[in-house]
Amino acid sequence: MDNMIEVKNLTKTYKKVDAVKGINFDVKEGEIFGFLGPNGAGKSTTINMICTMLAPSQGSISINGFDVQKEKNKVRESIGIIFQENTLDEKLTAMENLMLHCRFYKVPKNKRVARIQEVLEIVDLVDEKKQRVETFSGGMKRRLEIARGLLHYPKVLFLDEPTVGLDPQTRAHLWEYILKLKEKEGITMFLTTHYLDEAEISDRIAIMDKGEIIAIDTPLKLKDELGGDIIELSTEDNVKALQEIEEKVKDAEVTVHEDTIHLKVASSDAFISSFIKTLEIPITKLNIRKPTLNDVFLAFTGRDIGQTQTNNK
Numbered sequence: 001m002d003n004m005i006e007v008k009n010l011t012k013t014y015k016k017v018d019a020v021k022g023i024n025f026d027v028k029e030g031e032i033f034g035f036l037g038p039n040g041a042g043k044s045t046t047i048n049m050i051c052t053m054l055a056p057s058q059g060s061i062s063i064n065g066f067d068v069q070k071e072k073n074k075v076r077e078s079i080g081i082i083f084q085e086n087t088l089d090e091k092l093t094a095m096e097n098l099m100l101h102c103r104f105y106k107v108p109k110n111k112r113v114a115r116i117q118e119v120l121e122i123v124d125l126v127d128e129k130k131q132r133v134e135t136f137s138g139g140m141k142r143r144l145e146i147a148r149g150l151l152h153y154p155k156v157l158f159l160d161e162p163t164v165g166l167d168p169q170t171r172a173h174l175w176e177y178i179l180k181l182k183e184k185e186g187i188t189m190f191l192t193t194h195y196l197d198e199a200e201i202s203d204r205i206a207i208m209d210k211g212e213i214i215a216i217d218t219p220l221k222l223k224d225e226l227g228g229d230i231i232e233l234s235t236e237d238n239v240k241a242l243q244e245i246e247e248k249v250k251d252a253e254v255t256v257h258e259d260t261i262h263l264k265v266a267s268s269d270a271f272i273s274s275f276i277k278t279l280e281i282p283i284t285k286l287n288i289r290k291p292t293l294n295d296v297f298l299a300f301t302g303r304d305i306g307q308t309q310t311n312n313k
């Protein structure tokens with residue numbers, strides 16, 4: 001099978017809101033697919049429809065070859081979902097939590113212990129299996145959730161902000177496990193995140209805005225397509241500098257980010273020497289770099305992904 005997920009003309013209309021407007025995309029077997037967008041873009045609505053939790057107004061979805069509306073149970077057997085919130089029972093041990101899930105998913109009784117051992121090994125929690133979850137760190141809990149999501153051998157794992165609230169070291173560690181899963185088990189991953197450095201891990205990224213998919217490609221191609229260089233600039237008086245730039249500079253796209261002015265130019269080599277001579281306000285900081293995914297996100301949605309975060313994200 002080439003496509004693990006196929007979404008065709010998918011539409012969801014709430015009473016007054018066109019939340020998802022006839023989108024089309026495929027997710028290939030074994031790929032990490034990043035799904036990004038500002039708040040209210042329609043991501044959750046799309047994911048809920050893909051995961052059988054919400055009926056589409058129009059269109060079709062297939063997962064692992066099964067139709068999401070007609071073969072709900074087959075689809076549910078094919079997917080694992082790691083939610084943002086902790087959904088473990090803290091008073092139970094890791095093992096007991098996993099046993100409970102085996103029962104929900106009707107994993108045959110004689111296979112449960114071996115299956116649990118297997119997933120605990122993947123996330124490196126074998127030695128902690130008899131400990132109560134309330135004694136676990138945030139990272140250990142998230143790993144246990146991933147283990148639980150894997151118990152019924154899903155083909156696709158949905159990861160909703162998998163590292164939110166974790167410290168950078170634990171985040172990096174968790175990504176090692178996720179990549180190991182992709183490599184060893186060939187599981188397809190559908191990832192949402194507000195951390196663009198994490199989205200870089202994706203084989204392909206879709207950016208959704210206002211109910212539509214507005215870009216879909218590899219992180220590298222998205223950045224290459226944006227092209228050019230970004231010049232980051234601070235001056236002794238940014239307000240005056242901006243006025244000056246508006247008057248004198250014609251071949252740059254100018255945006256302001258907190259106390260830094262960004263100039264997007266076709267080539268910094270050709271631009272920078274004459275620019276520095278032109279500007280009368282003294283420059284206090286200057287940095288030249290290639291576009292990042294954040295710049296791509298900004299170019300497509302008009303918003304910084306940081307600005308789209310809500311308190312719980």
Ligand SMILES: Nc1ncnc2c1ncn2[C@@H]1O[C@H](COP(=O)(O)OP(=O)(O)OP(=O)(O)O)[C@@H](O)[C@H]1O
Nearest residue numbers: 014015017019037038039040041042043044045046
């Ligand atoms: N149950 C609902 N009834 C009416 N409108 C809804 C409902 N759920 C979502 N919407 C609207 O649909 C649009 C898309 O919302 P959705 O939650 O899918 O966006 P999102 O991209 O997941 O945003 P976030 O990143 O904030 O979770 C928004 O305008 C939202 O207000």
